[in-house]
Amino acid sequence: MNKIIAANWKMNKNSKEAAETIKELSAFLNNSLPPKREVIIFPSFISLEASTHALSSSVLQFGAQDVYPAKDGAFTGEISPSMILDAGAAWVLTGHSERRHIIKEENTLVGQKTSFALASGLNVIACVGETLEEREAGKLYDVLTTQLNQTLAKLPTPLSPERLVIAYEPVWAIGTGKTAQTEDIIEAHAIIRELLKDIIGTSVSQTRILYGGSVKPENAREILELDNVEGLLVGGASLKAESFAKIIQA
Numbered sequence: 250m251n252k253i254i255a256a257n258w259k260m261n262k263n264s265k266e267a268a269e270t271i272k273e274l275s276a277f278l279n280n281s282l283p284p285k286r287e288v289i290i291f292p293s294f295i296s297l298e299a300s301t302h303a304l305s306s307s308v309l310q311f312g313a314q315d316v317y318p319a320k321d322g323a324f325t326g327e328i329s330p331s332m333i334l335d336a337g338a339a340w341v342l343t344g345h346s347e348r349r350h351i352i353k354e355e356n357t358l359v360g361q362k363t364s365f366a367l368a369s370g371l372n373v374i375a376c377v378g379e380t381l382e383e384r385e386a387g388k389l390y391d392v393l394t395t396q397l398n399q400t401l402a403k404l405p406t407p408l409s410p411e412r413l414v415i416a417y418e419p420v421w422a423i424g425t426g427k428t429a430q431t432e433d434i435i436e437a438h439a440i441i442r443e444l445l446k447d448i449i450g451t452s453v454s455q456t457r458i459l460y461g462g463s464v465k466p467e468n469a470r471e472i473l474e475l476d477n478v479e480g481l482l483v484g485g486a487s488l489k490a491e492s493f494a495k496i497i498q499a
């Protein structure tokens with residue numbers, strides 16, 4: 250399967266800035282991707298439509314940073330899967346650590362979002378990862394087990410493996426400039442691969458696993474070559490078209 254290079258723009262860029270960055274990125278890439286690569290951009294909800302419409306033809310895919318697990322109704326401030334699809338996006342992030350820790354989203358809600366989004370036709374990148382405190386207390390395996398069990402508790406079936414992606418993002422490596430050591434990444438991705446086999450069985454256990462946390466042009470290639478790393482989820486270094494293009498081409 251192709252490796253995924255994804256850009257999480259978080260709460261950055263208005264519509265105009267988002268569209269401009271997409272045009273610049275496309276120019277850096279000559280509107281073509283290196284072989285075996287897929288690129289997904291996650292702008293804010295409000296710049297999503299401007300992003301998907303920025304180019305008349307594009308090799309880029311798009312997604313939203315969150316979703317609410319209901320078709321419609323009285324959920325003030327929330328966005329449904331069909332609204333995301335209507336904006337021209339095919340993907341959504343669930344369980345990003347900033348939502349878990351700042352917005353206090355629980356595993357159960359992350360699980361509901363993941364299954365509802367998949368059942369509604371969106372593809373999902375579900376994020377997991379431990380805090381520094383949890384890592385130092387030797388809880389890496391337990392945290393990943395709980396997060397994955399609950400996130401993947403009610404997946405719709407049948408589900409083709411390319412529609413569900415897991416992103417391992419150690420919380421202590423996000424936005425800190427501290428990339429995880431290669432052995433930390435290999436260990437966590439191997440744990441996730443084994444857990445996926447247990448939780449979703451052999452049919453979809455080929456689910457791609459991305460690494461996220463202080464990825465930059467200088468370390469992207471090395472991380473992409475590690476065992477069980479099928480892509481990258483990039484925050485800060487994806488905001489500038491030139492640096493994100495370098496990561497895509499790493």
Ligand SMILES: O=C(CO)COP(=O)(O)O
Nearest residue numbers: 257423424462463484485
């Ligand atoms: O949270 C991240 C992507 O979702 C990672 O962010 P940084 O690349 O800025 O560390």
